Structures are given as structure tokens and as C-alpha cells.
Amino acid sequence: MHNELKITDMQTLESNKNTTKESTDENSLNLPDFTTDSYKDAYSRINAIVIEGEQEAHDNYISIATLIPNELEELTKLAKMELKHKRGFTACGRNLGVEADMVFAKKFFSKLHGNFQIALEKGNLTTCLLIQAILIEAFAISAYHVYIRVADPFAKKITQGVVKDEYLHLNYGQEWLKENLSTCKEELMEANKVNLPLIKKMLDEVAEDASVLAMDREELMEEFMIAYQDTLLEIGLDNREIARMAMAAIV
Amino acid sequence: MFGLIGHSTSFEDAKRKASMLGFDHIADGDLDVWCTAPPQLVENVEVKSATGISIEGSYIDSCFVPEMLSRFKTARRKVLNAMELAQKKGINITALGGFTSIIFENFNLLQHKQIRNTSLEWERFTTGNTHTAWVICRQLEINAPRVGIDLKKATVAVIGATGDIGSAVCRWLINKTGISELLMVARQQEPLALLQKELDGGTIITLDEALPQADIVVWVASMPKTIEIDTDKLKKPCLMIDGGYPKNLDEKFQGENIHVLKGGIVEFFNDIGWNMMELAEMQNPQREMFACFAEAMILEFEKCHTNFSWGRNNISLEKMEFIGAASLKHGFSAIGLDKHPKVLTV
Numbered sequence: 001m002h003n004e005l006k007i008t009d010m011q012t013l014e015s016n017k018n019t020t021k022e023s024t025d026e027n028s029l030n031l032p033d034f035t036t037d038s039y040k041d042a043y044s045r046i047n048a049i050v051i052e053g054e055q056e057a058h059d060n061y062i063s064i065a066t067l068i069p070n071e072l073e074e075l076t077k078l079a080k081m082e083l084k085h086k087r088g089f090t091a092c093g094r095n096l097g098v099e100a101d102m103v104f105a106k107k108f109f110s111k112l113h114g115n116f117q118i119a120l121e122k123g124n125l126t127t128c129l130l131i132q133a134i135l136i137e138a139f140a141i142s143a144y145h146v147y148i149r150v151a152d153p154f155a156k157k158i159t160q161g162v163v164k165d166e167y168l169h170l171n172y173g174q175e176w177l178k179e180n181l182s183t184c185k186e187e188l189m190e191a192n193k194v195n196l197p198l199i200k201k202m203l204d205e206v207a208e209d210a211s212v213l214a215m216d217r218e219e220l221m222e223e224f225m226i227a228y229q230d231t232l233l234e235i236g237l238d239n240r241e242i243a244r245m246a247m248a249a250i251v
Numbered sequence: 252m253f254g255l256i257g258h259s260t261s262f263e264d265a266k267r268k269a270s271m272l273g274f275d276h277i278a279d280g281d282l283d284v285w286c287t288a289p290p291q292l293v294e295n296v297e298v299k300s301a302t303g304i305s306i307e308g309s310y311i312d313s314c315f316v317p318e319m320l321s322r323f324k325t326a327r328r329k330v331l332n333a334m335e336l337a338q339k340k341g342i343n344i345t346a347l348g349g350f351t352s353i354i355f356e357n358f359n360l361l362q363h364k365q366i367r368n369t370s371l372e373w374e375r376f377t378t379g380n381t382h383t384a385w386v387i388c389r390q391l392e393i394n395a396p397r398v399g400i401d402l403k404k405a406t407v408a409v410i411g412a413t414g415d416i417g418s419a420v421c422r423w424l425i426n427k428t429g430i431s432e433l434l435m436v437a438r439q440q441e442p443l444a445l446l447q448k449e450l451d452g453g454t455i456i457t458l459d460e461a462l463p464q465a466d467i468v469v470w471v472a473s474m475p476k477t478i479e480i481d482t483d484k485l486k487k488p489c490l491m492i493d494g495g496y497p498k499n500l501d502e503k504f505q506g507e508n509i510h511v512l513k514g515g516i517v518e519f520f521n522d523i524g525w526n527m528m529e530l531a532e533m534q535n536p537q538r539e540m541f542a543c544f545a546e547a548m549i550l551e552f553e554k555c556h557t558n559f560s561w562g563r564n565n566i567s568l569e570k571m572e573f574i575g576a577a578s579l580k581h582g583f584s585a586i587g588l589d590k591h592p593k594v595l596t597v
Contacts, residue, residue, distance in 0.1 A: 145367050167368070221287040222328060223367075229289045239291065240273040247276035 032214045034096055034152045042212035044101045047093040049206065052105035053140060054086035057169070060116060060132040067125045078169055085162045092155040108205065112136070112198050119191070126177065126184040127191040133173020134231055135199055141166050142223030143215070150214040170231060177235045188235075189245065196248040199224070225249070253308040253551035254337040254345030255544045256290075258315040258329075260497060260532065265316045277314070286325045288314040290333040292340065296525045298548060301582030306551045310527040311336055313351060317497075320350065323358065330354045335366040338375055343556045345376050346547035349496055352378040356415070356563065374558045377550065379543020381560040383515040384419035385575040386542040386585045387494045390512055391467060392428060394588050398488045398510045400466045408434040408465035410458060411472025413442040416494060416515075419566035420469055425452050426568055434461045437472070469514070470495050482506045512588050515542045520582035539586065549577045 032039055061079035065072045093100050112131060119127035144163045148156055177184060203224070207217040225246065232242045259265035262282060270278035277288045294310045313333035319325045330351050337345040347355055354360070355378070364371050395402050407424055411417040412435035424430055433453040437443045443455050462468065463484045471494040480503055487508040493500035494514030501511045519538045528536035543560075550559055559574070560566065 163368075216324065218283070218286050218325065219328065222289065222332070225287055226289040226332060243274045243276045247279075249276070 030214065031150060031152075032212070038212055040096060040098045042209035043093065043096060043098045045104050045209050046206060046213060047089060047098060048100035048102050048105035049108055050089045050140075051086055051093070051100055052102060052109055053136065054082045054089060056109055056113060057132060057136060057140075058082040058086070060128070060136075061169075063116075063120050064125070064128050064132065067120070067123060067128065074172070078172060081165050081169075085165065088158040088162060089155075092152075092158055095154045096152065108202060112195065112202070115195055115198070124187060124191075126180075126187040127195075129173045129176055130188055130191040131195055133169055134177070134228070135195055137166055137170040137173065138227035138231060139199055139202075139224055141170060142227045143210075143220060145223055146215045146220050147213070170227070174231050174234050181236045185237075189241075192245045193248050196245070200249045252340070252342045253306060253547040254340070254342035255308065255310045255348055255527065255547060256313055256330075256333045256337060256345055256351050257310060257348040257527065257544075258313050258317075258350065260317065260349075262316045262318045265314075282316075282318060285314055285316060286319065286322065290314055290329070290336045292336065294525055294527050296523060296527075298519075298523055299521065300552050300580075301520050302552075302580060304552055304581075306548065308548065308551065309337075309340060309342060310525070311345075315350065315354075317350060320354075326350075326354050327358050327360060327363070330358075331360060331363055331366050331371070334371055334376060335369045338369055338371060343375060344547050344550045344559075346379040346543045347376060348379070348541055348544055352380070352543070353496070373561065374556065376561075377543075377546055377558050378415065378560040379541070379546035380415045380419065381566050381570050382517075382546035382549065382574045382578060383494070383542040384416045384423065384566055385571040385578070386517055387416070387420055387469060387471070387492055387514045388423045388428070388571070389575065389585045390492055390514060390587065391424075391469065391490070393585065394510070394512055395467055395490055397588060398490055398508075400488060400490060402428055402430055405430050405466040406432040406434060406464050407467045407469065408436060408456075408461040409469045409471065410436045410461070411470065411495070412453075413437040413439060413446055414471055415560075415563045415566065417469075417471040418446055418564050419571065420471065420494075421446060421450060421453060422566070422568060423571060425450050434465060436461050466490065468492070470500060471514075478503070480504065482509060485509060510588055513586060516540070516586045517542050517545045517578070517583045518586050519545075520584070542585075545578065545583050546574060549574060549581055549583070552581045553577050 058079045061075045061082065065075040116128060116131045119131065141163060144159050144166065148159050148163070151159055177188065203217070203220055210217065210220060229242055229246070232245065237245070259268055262285070265285065266278050272293060274291065277284055291312050291314065292309050293312050295307065296310070297305055297307050299305045311333050313329045315326060315329035319329065333351070334345070391407070392402065395405060407430050409417050409421050409424070412421050417437070421433060421435060424433055434456045435443060435446065435453045436456060436458050447453050447455055462480065463486065466486055467490045469492045482504055489509050491500055491504050491509065491511045492514040493511060498513055504511050516533070516539055518535065519540070522537040528540050533539035546560065550556065559570070
């Protein structure tokens, strides 16, 4: 029968071949000038945020271990990775001759940091995990993905390595929340309501500096929403629940 | 698994549908919120072919709306993110619907293979253009005689002749139908000359010259909103096949003995229990769909997991015959004029 025609006889992937040859890494053509004062100025704050973020992540995982002592070993391992990342990003700043504005960075994280500390004192593990292992990790992953496309070659390599690790961290929080969803859902919703708007504010706060680094605010927000939505789906929430949770980001 | 990547026809429409589906956060959001919204897997469905084979599929809304066309980066991200989602869900073959394939083609998204941790596998995607082209040709062959046009004597104009679908339609018309004359209209002259050479036939002509001569006009270019057409100068009867996207021809051509047919739409032999085509504003949403979507289903029915329609000007007659035969076998038919009798406004 004619219809039994072999697909292998027909061109399918052929059309790709030519185009791939021509393809260039478009982003490499649009890289910012890493040596300008304005780039370095913006970098001093963004770089500081990343360094501070990695330090706080380390501290937070150690703190979380006090709430689940049998996870101490695993959490210490994760925490150590964050310190390694911190060293990597410190090197990125040094490489560009930029001094990180750590005062700015501490202030940048202060509200979220405060909320984490309150949850920790109350022993609210779900909230602690949502803040550190989900929100901050998703925020970091999305920002790193966007940054990789426009980073200087040195920072690009380091950031690529970091992203791989951060997925492990996101995964850690995700797995715990998934297993305990039936008992932690309410707290998760509440913690989202309080903390997701902070993430949005933090993003708005760095949008201008990020744009100097050729990172688009809209793209950062979208990447974050994708990472966050993916995680919440994995945890076992349905589309409508996620939609309700995401609402907190736009009010 | 087959997949369909679609989008709403306008921003207002998208908000209404999001609200219906319970996605309140984006339903209430402005266009900026939509620009940052992740793609959504809206629905899963099981479809049974006329041969009895069952397949499963998903509908993904890319959260793209035509209002984003002017935002190049946004449009690009919407398409790539929806494709990444389809691949992550393990879907074998996904059709790029509506503007999605146009964006993919025009913005040359082939160079964006790496999306976060996913390396897009092009063989999992199809533009669906082969099936669309075949369906348009079949609609032409079946419906022309019904309105009193003898194909053997007919002059057919293809508007947008150098596009992927347009060139395939020209190829088919010249080789398979025995029409009297083929008029080819396109904006760019160089590819038009190449096509003429390849076909060893067809007349290159302007739109204004073509319309009064044509018994049948196949539109596969989206028509500029500003275009004014004097329907008095058209031949009567005249068959217009609206194969472009979005479909807006019937607003332009109203009059006695002018027959406008929605091109590239197929009907399935059975009701499909889905909501997605209601969103695509089909007249019989349980059965009707874009032919490009149907192509993903057909390829899944045939276990033909390859990017069947891909790139530009790769649609051969052989491929059209294959997809056409499979289309009929599994229970699809091209919609005709009698499906939606034209109501003349007086």
C-alpha cells in the first residue's frame, strides 16, 4: 500500500542540518561590555547579593538541621556546597575587579532572612524549607539561567557549575514537602502568601542593575515562575492551587 | 503521546479563558503578567482512531497572545518554553499551532536548542504544515465543483505562494489536479522565481492582477487588515479558501456567489472529549481542529515519531500523499462549504 511508505525515505531532519551549521550563539553577539564603570557598579550589588545569598543559604541549611537532626549529614553536605558557590562568585567579582557591596546585600535579604529566623524559632520547618529550599533556590536557579547567557566567560563557567548543584538543593526541599504534603499544605500556602511577594519585591529592586548586566526583568520573573511552578507541581499541588499561590506575586 | 501547543486569539480572550479554567492569577493580570507566565499544560485527552487505535495527548497553552508579536524576546520565550514543557512531559510528537510555528520559523528559533537544562530534540516537533497543505488542496478539489467551478478550466491563485504551505499547495496543484492555470502571488520576488523554476509552471503576478482572473483563491498569507478588495471585480462564482492565520477572510469577502471556506480545518469522525478546541473557537469543538494539530495525532497513530513537517520548502508530494492517506484512514476529513453555509448579510 502506498500509505505504508517508509518515513526514512523522506526528508525530515535534513532541513535542520543546514541551519545548524549557520547557527551562532546569538547571545555571544549581544554580550555587554564587562569593563565599563556602569557595568562594574551594577555588578558590585548583584555580585554581593549572590555572595550573601550563598552564605545565608549555608547558614539556613545548618539551621534547618536543628529541626530535623536525623538529616544533619545531608544538610551539612548541602550547606558546604553553598560555601563553595560563595567562593566561586567571590572569584567572579575579583576577576572583574569589582568590590561587592555587602552592606547592600545584607539589607536586600533582611526581610526574608527575618521571616526565616521567626519560622526557625517557632520550629516551622515547612516555612523554613519553602523560604530557603524552594523560593530562594528557585530564585537563584532562574537568575543564574538568565545570567549564564550574558555572563563573562569566567563567570559563565562558574555559574554553570553552580546551577547543577542548586537543583539538588531545590530537589531536597521538594522531596520533603512532597512526602509531607498532607500535613504541611496549609502552612505551605500561608508561607507562600507571606514570602512570595518579598521575592517579587527583591526582583524589582535589582531589576535596574540586572538590566545593566543585560538581564531582562521580564525574563527573570518568567524563569522564576517556571522554576517555582515546576517545583510546586512536583510537590503534588494541582494547577489551580498553584494559580492561587502565584496570585500572591502580582498583588 | 501527542502534544498540541496552542494559544488564545487575543489578550482579552486569553483572560476570559484563564478565568474559566481557574487560572485566576493570570486572568486578572495585565499583559506584563502574561509575559512572565509559564506555559500551562491545560488538558490531557485520549483519542480513538477510526481503526480502533487509542492514543493519549496533551494540550499546552503557551500563554502567548498575538499582542506579544511586537515583543520579539517575549514571543520567542513563549514558544521555546512551551516546547520545553512538551519535551519534559515526554511527549513524542507535538504540533506547533497558530502563531507558534510562524514565530519559530520567522525568528529562527533553531539556534536556541538549549533551554535551561533541556536540549530541545527537534524530532519531537512538527509544524503540521504538510497536513495543512494537503487539507487545503483537498478542500479545493472537493468544493470547487460544488459551487460550479470546473477544475479543468479553473484559474487558481495562491496568495503567499513562497511560504511553506503555499509552495506545497502550488506543487500539488500543478502536479496532481490538472487545473487550467496557476497564479502565484508573494511579497518576495526571488523565491517566487525559484518556485516557478522548480514547478516548471505557474505565472508570477501581483495580487491586484490575480484576483479578477481567479476562479479559486487560496490565501496562505495573513492578510493585512488595511487591504481593501472590490468584490465586484471578482469572478462569480469564486471560491476563497482562507488558509492563513488568523482566519479573517469572511469579513472581507461578502457577496453572492463568493464562497469563503475556512482552510486547513479538519473534522474527526467522532466526538473527542476535550475542551481545548472550544478555546480555539471551532464551530464544532468536539470534532473540529486545525489540520496542523491533527498532524501530531496522525503521526502518533502511525507511530511516526519524527519532525515530519520542518523547515521551509521541504513538503514533498510524497509526504502530502502519506499524511493525506493516514488522515483519511484514522477518521479525519476536511471541512467543506456545506458544513458552515455562509449567511449573507443584507
